[in-house]
Amino acid sequence: MKKQMQVGFPLSAIAAAVIGAWMPVAAHADAEIDQLTKPQSTIAIGAGYLTKDAPRFGIYSGLNEEGVYGLLDIDVIKRDDSTGTWIKFKGRNLGLDSRDMRLSHERQGDWAYFLDYSEIPRFEPYTVNTAVTGIGTPNLTIPSTAAAVEVPLHLKMKREALGLGYSKILGNGFDLLVRVRNEKKDGARVFARGTAGAVSAWEFAPEPINSTTRQLDTILGYTTEKLYLAGSYYGTWYNNHNTALNIAGGHAALSTFNVIGLPPDSQSHQLALSGNYTFTPTTKATFKAAYGRTTQDDTFIGGVTVAPGIAANGSLNGRVDTTQLQAGITSRPTSKLYLLADARYENRDDKTPIRLYTNAGVTPTSSFNGENEPRSIKTLNSKVEASYRLPMDLRVTGGIDYVEKERSTSAIRAVSFRDKTEEISYRAVLQRSISDTITGSIGYIHSDRDGTDFRTNVLNCGAVTCVSGTTTASAFNLIAPLHLSDRKRDKLRLSLSWAPVEAFSVQFQTEQTRDDYAHRTADEFGLRDGTSKNHSIDVAYTITDEWQANAWVSRNETVANRASRNGPGGAAQLWASTLVNDGKAFGFGIRGKPFSKLEIGADVSHSDINDVYEQRAVTGTGITSLPSFYTRQSTFKLFGLYALEKNASLRLDYIFDRYSTNDWTWSQWVYTDGTFLTQRPRQNVNFVGITYIYRFH
Numbered sequence: 001m002k003k004q005m006q007v008g009f010p011l012s013a014i015a016a017a018v019i020g021a022w023m024p025v026a027a028h029a030d031a032e033i034d035q036l037t038k039p040q041s042t043i044a045i046g047a048g049y050l051t052k053d054a055p056r057f058g059i060y061s062g063l064n065e066e067g068v069y070g071l072l073d074i075d076v077i078k079r080d081d082s083t084g085t086w087i088k089f090k091g092r093n094l095g096l097d098s099r100d101m102r103l104s105h106e107r108q109g110d111w112a113y114f115l116d117y118s119e120i121p122r123f124e125p126y127t128v129n130t131a132v133t134g135i136g137t138p139n140l141t142i143p144s145t146a147a148a149v150e151v152p153l154h155l156k157m158k159r160e161a162l163g164l165g166y167s168k169i170l171g172n173g174f175d176l177l178v179r180v181r182n183e184k185k186d187g188a189r190v191f192a193r194g195t196a197g198a199v200s201a202w203e204f205a206p207e208p209i210n211s212t213t214r215q216l217d218t219i220l221g222y223t224t225e226k227l228y229l230a231g232s233y234y235g236t237w238y239n240n241h242n243t244a245l246n247i248a249g250g251h252a253a254l255s256t257f258n259v260i261g262l263p264p265d266s267q268s269h270q271l272a273l274s275g276n277y278t279f280t281p282t283t284k285a286t287f288k289a290a291y292g293r294t295t296q297d298d299t300f301i302g303g304v305t306v307a308p309g310i311a312a313n314g315s316l317n318g319r320v321d322t323t324q325l326q327a328g329i330t331s332r333p334t335s336k337l338y339l340l341a342d343a344r345y346e347n348r349d350d351k352t353p354i355r356l357y358t359n360a361g362v363t364p365t366s367s368f369n370g371e372n373e374p375r376s377i378k379t380l381n382s383k384v385e386a387s388y389r390l391p392m393d394l395r396v397t398g399g400i401d402y403v404e405k406e407r408s409t410s411a412i413r414a415v416s417f418r419d420k421t422e423e424i425s426y427r428a429v430l431q432r433s434i435s436d437t438i439t440g441s442i443g444y445i446h447s448d449r450d451g452t453d454f455r456t457n458v459l460n461c462g463a464v465t466c467v468s469g470t471t472t473a474s475a476f477n478l479i480a481p482l483h484l485s486d487r488k489r490d491k492l493r494l495s496l497s498w499a500p501v502e503a504f505s506v507q508f509q510t511e512q513t514r515d516d517y518a519h520r521t522a523d524e525f526g527l528r529d530g531t532s533k534n535h536s537i538d539v540a541y542t543i544t545d546e547w548q549a550n551a552w553v554s555r556n557e558t559v560a561n562r563a564s565r566n567g568p569g570g571a572a573q574l575w576a577s578t579l580v581n582d583g584k585a586f587g588f589g590i591r592g593k594p595f596s597k598l599e600i601g602a603d604v605s606h607s608d609i610n611d612v613y614e615q616r617a618v619t620g621t622g623i624t625s626l627p628s629f630y631t632r633q634s635t636f637k638l639f640g641l642y643a644l645e646k647n648a649s650l651r652l653d654y655i656f657d658r659y660s661t662n663d664w665t666w667s668q669w670v671y672t673d674g675t676f677l678t679q680r681p682r683q684n685v686n687f688v689g690i691t692y693i694y695r696f697h
Contacts, residue, residue: 039077039086040695046071048653048689055125055154056633056659057685062097064123070095071691084108097121097158113166124155124190126666128204130675135206136188138242138262142203142250146674157187157209173223181215192671193247193257201251204675207262210241229275234292237267244301251672264298264316272324283331286342290324307356307370316372318352336389340399343382350374350408364461365473367414376408393433401425401447411458416480416520423449423487440496447489454480454520479526479564486518503542510535523563523574523618530560546593556583563618574618583609597643606634627664634658647695655687 048069050058058064074091084107091101099119106112131147134140135155165179187209194202214237222229245260270292277285296318300306328342358370385399406420429443457475459466465474480486491513499505515530536554543549558581565572587605594600613626636656643649659682666677 038697039079040697041076041078042073042693042695043075044071044073044651044691044693046651046689046691048687051686052684054657054683054685055123055127055679056683057657059123059125060098060121062093062121062123063687069689071689109169111166111168114164116161116163118159118161120159120161122157122187126154126190126677126679127152128155128190128206128675128677130204130671130673132204132206132673132675136208138208138244139246139248140205141248142205143673144249144251146670146672148674155188155190155206157185157189160184160186175221175223177217177219177221179215179217181217183213183215185209185211185213190677193250193254193260194672195253195257201253201672203247203250203254203673204671205245205247205260207245208242211263212239212241213237214239226278227275228277229273232270232272232274234270234272235268238263239265243298244303259301259303261301261304264296266294266296266298266318268292268294270322274326282333283329285327285329287328288324288326290322292322292324294318294320294322305358305360307358310355310357313355316352319350321347321349321351323347323349338387340385341383343380345381346379348375348377348379350376362460363471364459364468365466365471366460367412367457367475369410369412369460371410373410373413374408378404378406380404395431397427397429397431399427401427409455411455412460413457414476416454416457416477416484418451418454418480418484421449421451421484423447425489437500438496438498441494443493445489445491445493447487447491449485449487449489450518451484451486454484478521478523480517480520482527485526488516490514505540507538508536523565525563525565528561528563530558532556532558547591549588549590551586551588553586554584557581573620573622575623576616576618578612578614580612580614581609582612583607599641601639603637604635606632608632627662629661629663629665631661631663632659641693649693651691651693653687653689653691657683657685657687659683 048071050063050066050069052066054064054066063069072091072094074089074094076087076089078087079085080087086104086106086108088104089102091099093099094101097119098121100117102114102116104112104114129149129152131150132140132142133150135153161181161183163179163181165177167175167177169175188206189209191205191207192202193205194200216235217232218234219230219232221231240263242262243264244262247258247260250258270290272288272290274286274288274290276287279285297315299314300310300316324344324346326342326344328340331339333339352372352374354371354374356370357372360370362368362370381401381403383399383401385397387395387397389395401424403423404420407417409417409419425445425447427443427445429441431439431441433439454477456464457477458464459473459475461468464477465472491511493511494509496508497505498508511532511534513532517527517529519526519528534554534556536552538550538552540550541548560579561576562579563574563576565574585605585607587603589601589603591601592599609631610628611630612628615623615625617623634657636654638654640652641649642651661679661681663679663681666679670676
């Protein structure tokens with residue numbers, strides 16, 4: 001697909017940030033002083049060309065279709081010496097879908113205000129091949145049988161945000177900050193309706209996105225020599241302009257799934273008081289108290305049958321009240337000893353009325369009763385830590401962390417449950433300067449989670465086993481959900497830093513974790529155990545004042561072993577699986593100035609992620625492994641910056657990006673209406689851009 005000329009500047013800000021990271025500290029200091037005394041403004045304008053459509057390359061940038069793009073960045077800074085005020089305007093990617101702008105006006109130490117605007121796109125990387133019409137609207141028409149594709153399309157979502165802020169020093173220790181934000185979200189995303197019942201049917205029914213979120217943040221601060229207080233209000237209002245998805249046509253077995261409700265309107269409000277108090281120069285306390293309320297009272301959509309009492313009420317009347325309390329203290333009683341203690345409490349109280357919403361499909365042998373389920377949770381987090389400097393440049397740090405969570409639930413449910421979990425962690429870290437050039441640390445954490453006895457699930461008849469007519473069913477009480485399971489975790493972490501000379505440094509880190517889960521049955525259903533390994537090396541080298549280089553390598557591996565069964569009782573077929581996620585990545589970069597007027601730089605990066613789904617039968621046959629798949633991406637970036645004169649330069653950028661995968665998750669799937677999603681398994685793209693940069697005061 002060809003793309004028309006656009007105006008934007010996607011590269012200079014990123015490249016400038018990378019270049020800046022390599023500049024000597026003194027150069028940064030000089031630049032900051034110059035910007036305070038003689039602020040410099042910049043305009044960069046140019047053009048770039050993308051050689052192919054690039055769904056993966058341009059998911060969030062807007063550089064996703066072949067064609068020519070204009071490149072434009074603006075950074076204007078003006079200072080009025082007579083009033084001491086600053087006016088700043090920054091514009092990035094001004095012609096792309098990922099543009100953002102910010103205008104600010106301020107008098108330092110007195111007042112400031114800003115106005116900003118930004119767009120964040122999200123292009124669906126899969127091509128949608130469908131005959132469904134009305135996509136992007138709340139009214140869809142779906143073929144009743146598999147139909148030929150009309151026009152392949154790419155779904156897209158975009159966020160447009162407008163923000164305004166004001167701050168003012170009020171005097172006598174008081175200051176005020178007010179921020180307002182309005183965010184509009186529009187587009188469509190992959191969605192479906194379907195059933196896996198006696199008649200299995202799934203239809204492509206993309207969700208229309210058209211919503212507005214408004215935010216208000218107000219903070220009143222008070223500062224004295226020892227005390228800082230901040231009283232705040234934070235509010236959000238979410239408004240979905242599409243209340244329901246209406247579907248015409250489609251498979252007869254899915255006619256009951258119409259109309260489909262979309263996310264309802266909601267709002268939240270929070271009042272908070274936070275601050276800190278300095279008892280002595282070495283002892284400080286922090287504290288916070290907050291109360292919030294979230295409500296959802298949007299009117300139920302029409303055309304959907306609900307219980308008579310619910311219809312008369314007309315709304316969920318959803319309400320969640322959240323109370324938060326926090327207190328902490330840090331102290332350094334001696335030059336060798338550092339102490340910390342902190343406790344946080346949160347009570348998320350779900351006050352939504354419990355009502356019978358439907359009798360449809362509810363029988364005595366059901367694992368649900370048609371009522372909505374409250375989701376209240378109380379959480380207590382606390383920790384203590386001490387760090388002490390020993391002889392021989394040793395420092396030892398020890399700590400204890402405690403997390404307690406108490407949840408509400410119903411006895412009639414599909415999975416096992418317990419009311420409370422408790423987890424305690426013990427950690428110790430030993431740090432040492434091994435020599436003048438090598439510093440290392442080794443740390444160990446052991447965590448143990450358990451809780452109250454698991455509740456016995458019952459069916460809608462009120463018993464574990466229920467007989468209704470010729471049907472006999474039993475509640476499932478064999479698997480503990482992952483976040484509720486007893487678990488022991490051991491984590492070992494090692495880090496080394498080597499800097500033999502000022503110009504050269506190496507950072508090495510490795511971390512290994514092992515989880516062991518307790519089980520409720522001899523068959524060890526559920527997650528049995530898991531491991532993770534993370535290793536990384538970063539190297540930085542200043543070759544000369546004009547040349548700098550860096551390199552990095554990382555390796556990550558996560559393994560999980562689990563077991564389950566198919567079928568009830570004695571007819572059950574037991575199976576086990578091993579899931580592996582293995583990622584490798586490396587990169588290299590160099591910056592240099594071969595001539596006084598020329599700067600050049602290059603970056604190379606590569607990542608390789610492999611997912612393995614090994615499944616095997618413990619009893620019986622017929623269990624086979626799913627295919628594994630990989631995702632690989634390689635990127636090469638090159639730039640050159642040539643100074644035409646003192647305040648003007650020319651920049652050339654080149655990017656090569658290669659994406660490849662054998663992801664099978666969509667390749668064999670076809671919806672009942674004939675829709676299927678595809679992506680190119682290999683995507684290679686080149687981008688070339690040239691920019692003229694002009695600097696002025």
